[in-house]
Amino acid sequence: MWIIKRDLLLAIRRQSDVLTTLFFFIIVVSLFPLSVGPEMNMLRVMAPGVVWVAALLASMLSLGRMFSNDYLDGTLEQMLLSPQSLSLLVLGKAIAHWLVTGMPLVLMAPVLGIQYDLPVDALLVLTVSLLLGTPVLSLIGAIGAALTLGLRGGGVLVSLLVLPLYIPVLIFGAGAVEANMSGVNFDAHLSLIGAFLLVSLVLAPWAAASSLKVSLE
Amino acid sequence: MLQGMNLACVRGDRELFRGVNFSLEEGGLMQVRGPNGSGKTSLLRMLCGLSNPAAGEIRWRGTAIRSLNGDYFADMTYIGHLSGTKDDLTVIENLLISSALAGFEIDMQEASEALEYIGLGSRQVLPVKVLSQGQRRRVALARLLVCKTPLWILDEPLVALDVMAVKLIQELLEQHLKQGGMVVMTTHQEIDITAASITQLQLA
Amino acid sequence: MIPIFSFAAIVLLVAGLYVGFFVAPTDFQQGEAYRIIFIHVPAAWMSMFLYVVMAFWAGIGLAFNTRLSSMFATAIAPTGAMFTFIALWTGALWGKPMWGTWWVWDARLTSELILLFLYIGFMSLQAAIDDPRRADKAGAIIALVGVVNIPIIYFSVQWWNTLHQGASVSVTQAPAMATTMLMGMLIMVFASWMYSIAVILKRTRVIILERESHTAWVAELQRKETV
Numbered sequence: 178m179w180i181i182k183r184d185l186l187l188a189i190r191r192q193s194d195v196l197t198t199l200f201f202f203i204i205v206v207s208l209f210p211l212s213v214g215p216e217m218n219m220l221r222v223m224a225p226g227v228v229w230v231a232a233l234l235a236s237m238l239s240l241g242r243m244f245s246n247d248y249l250d251g252t253l254e255q256m257l258l259s260p261q262s263l264s265l266l267v268l269g270k271a272i273a274h275w276l277v278t279g280m281p282l283v284l285m286a287p288v289l290g291i292q293y294d295l296p297v298d299a300l301l302v303l304t305v306s307l308l309l310g311t312p313v314l315s316l317i318g319a320i321g322a323a324l325t326l327g328l329r330g331g332g333v334l335v336s337l338l339v340l341p342l343y344i345p346v347l348i349f350g351a352g353a354v355e356a357n358m359s360g361v362n363f364d365a366h367l368s369l370i371g372a373f374l375l376v377s378l379v380l381a382p383w384a385a386a387s388s389l390k391v392s393l394e
Numbered sequence: 395m396l397q398g399m400n401l402a403c404v405r406g407d408r409e410l411f412r413g414v415n416f417s418l419e420e421g422g423l424m425q426v427r428g429p430n431g432s433g434k435t436s437l438l439r440m441l442c443g444l445s446n447p448a449a450g451e452i453r454w455r456g457t458a459i460r461s462l463n464g465d466y467f468a469d470m471t472y473i474g475h476l477s478g479t480k481d482d483l484t485v486i487e488n489l490l491i492s493s494a495l496a497g498f499e500i501d502m503q504e505a506s507e508a509l510e511y512i513g514l515g516s517r518q519v520l521p522v523k524v525l526s527q528g529q530r531r532r533v534a535l536a537r538l539l540v541c542k543t544p545l546w547i548l549d550e551p552l553v554a555l556d557v558m559a560v561k562l563i564q565e566l567l568e569q570h571l572k573q574g575g576m577v578v579m580t581t582h583q584e585i586d587i588t589a590a591s592i593t594q595l596q597l598a
Numbered sequence: 599m600i601p602i603f604s605f606a607a608i609v610l611l612v613a614g615l616y617v618g619f620f621v622a623p624t625d626f627q628q629g630e631a632y633r634i635i636f637i638h639v640p641a642a643w644m645s646m647f648l649y650v651v652m653a654f655w656a657g658i659g660l661a662f663n664t665r666l667s668s669m670f671a672t673a674i675a676p677t678g679a680m681f682t683f684i685a686l687w688t689g690a691l692w693g694k695p696m697w698g699t700w701w702v703w704d705a706r707l708t709s710e711l712i713l714l715f716l717y718i719g720f721m722s723l724q725a726a727i728d729d730p731r732r733a734d735k736a737g738a739i740i741a742l743v744g745v746v747n748i749p750i751i752y753f754s755v756q757w758w759n760t761l762h763q764g765a766s767v768s769v770t771q772a773p774a775m776a777t778t779m780l781m782g783m784l785i786m787v788f789a790s791w792m793y794s795i796a797v798i799l800k801r802t803r804v805i806i807l808e809r810e811s812h813t814a815w816v817a818e819l820q821r822k823e824t825v
Contacts, residue, residue, distance in 0.1 A: 251476025
């Protein structure tokens with residue numbers, strides 16, 4: 178998939194974009210202890226939710242870039258006119274988006290979990306839940322990004338469209354960690370996120386591709 | 395053969411044109427003319443399948459392009475106002491990627507030759523953001539050399555080009571037409587191309 | 599057609615409210631406050647039903663490129679959002695005397711809230727796009743994505759809710775309803791139906807006139823009406 182390679186190459190040439198998303202994630206997570214107090218017991222309870230909400234926001238903020246650069250310089254037109262399947266191209270772009278924004282969040286999450294004094298196995302579950310869940314965010318986000326392409330105020334609109342759709346992932350992502358901490362079996366949570374991932378892998382690129390066609394018409 | 399039948403275009407509340415008919419044979423060049431805002435770009439975007447006509451039908455070799463989809467795109471190269479180049483990538487990377495997107499995987503050698511021909515030989519490894527407007531245009535047009543499609547749809551290909559480059563592109567078009575290719579283009583400049591058939595399509 | 603439905607809506611509304619507030623017996627468990635369900639339940643039903651109808655027509659518009667069905671979908675959205683809002687509002691009013699709190703993170707309430715977000719998302723997306731055809735299609739896609747998601751969201755929230763039993767109150771208790779209560783409720787449901795049909799048809803008409811304002815027949819109509 179050369180399009181993944183291309184988007185990664187572009188990201189490497191423009192590292193600041195990747196780093197801003199990551200730092201946004203770190204800052205949001207670090208703000209919570211400052212606002213609710215350093216009570217460790219409370220922080221431990223909040224941790225999964227806080228990390229997940231921050232991941233949601235961080236991945237949403239970077240959605241705008243997924244198509245807008247290609248839209249502005251005309252590459253997107255060429256993608257639509259490509260004999261290759263547009264859904265596959267979109268899938269490639271979503272994967273690249275995840276590698277550039279989702280993956281760093283997954284890697285950073287254990288470190289932030291330590292800030293919240295999470296036990297080791299909870300850290301592990303948190304990382305796995307993010308690993309399964311963040312690609313879903315990129316895939317669903319692609320639909321929102323494609324729909325709001327080139328609109329004024331598109332950035333705010335995309336959050337309005339996409340955040341309600343993120344809710345199931347949030348519930349089960351944070352839920353898996355909580356279940357683990359309270360000693361309940363968390364397999365069901367993770368397999369549900371896995372199911373979301375599979376469903377969105379099939380449906381989201383297709384929906385995003387049709388949205389792109391609509392947006393460019 | 396590319397045919398347009400009774401095409402109409404509506405933008406917002408305004409009807410730009412209606413009842414546009416044409417038929418372009420192999421080896422033919424069609425020049426779309428008209429003042430600013432007469433719908434030239436809209437017509438070209440319709441012809442390449444980016445937008446649907448408000449009425450009428452476009453046929454490629456007798457079949458409506460709407461039902462051809464990918465097969466039509468494999469036969470057609472469109473170069474619009476936007477160059478489709480990435481500022482952060484080098485000239486040669488841009489060409490490799492845009493031709494891969496169009497379904498033509500080329501190697502460095504071919505890409506390098508094409509850039510040489512179009513006059514960017516010494517700038518292959520520079521990022522596109524340092525190039526001038528005309529040079530960027532050349533990067534986009536270099537795609538015509540490597541993507542061997544029969545139908546070219548070009549929106550103002552000569553804009554921002556210097557005299558040498560204009561001559562180069564005209565040669566390129568002539569050669570393409572001679573080999574039985576087809577060209578639909580808009581331009582405000584006078585063009586000096588000999589071809590089997592040249593049609594003018596005037597939009598009001 | 600519109601006057602008939604409007605008339606029916608008003609008559610049924612008055613009848614329904616009368617039955618609901620004066621005829622139906624006072625619930626011995628919940629007191630007088632339960633009467634709010636005469637508004638709450640029909641509103642909640644309509645809010646969900648209208649979303650599905652909206653997505654259906656929007657989908658038809660996208661698939662077959664029929665403009666009227668897209669306009670119809672656009673016309674449904676504000677009414678649907680209104681019913682969602684009423685359902686939420688009356689739900690909160692009901693919750694206060696019943697559960698002692700305005701809001702509980704119950705599966706139904708939460709899903710209803712998310713439904714409101716989906717309606718608002720649909721409307722703001724359409725409002726942000728200038729070209730009506732593009733607005734129709736973009737709206738259709740988001741409406742369809744929403745339809746796929748509503749059940750997922752509903753079950754997610756429900757599941758999540760069962761894990762956090764502490765705060766929740768079971769709303770699913772189904773007390774045997776007195777016939778008059780049921781009557782009142784049904785009349786109110788029909789009233790909501792009539793209201794929705796009347797308003798949506800009217801709004802569709804306005805949208806058609808707006809969009810076709812450049813065509814000859816609209817100009818003709820305008821000329822006639824002003825004379």
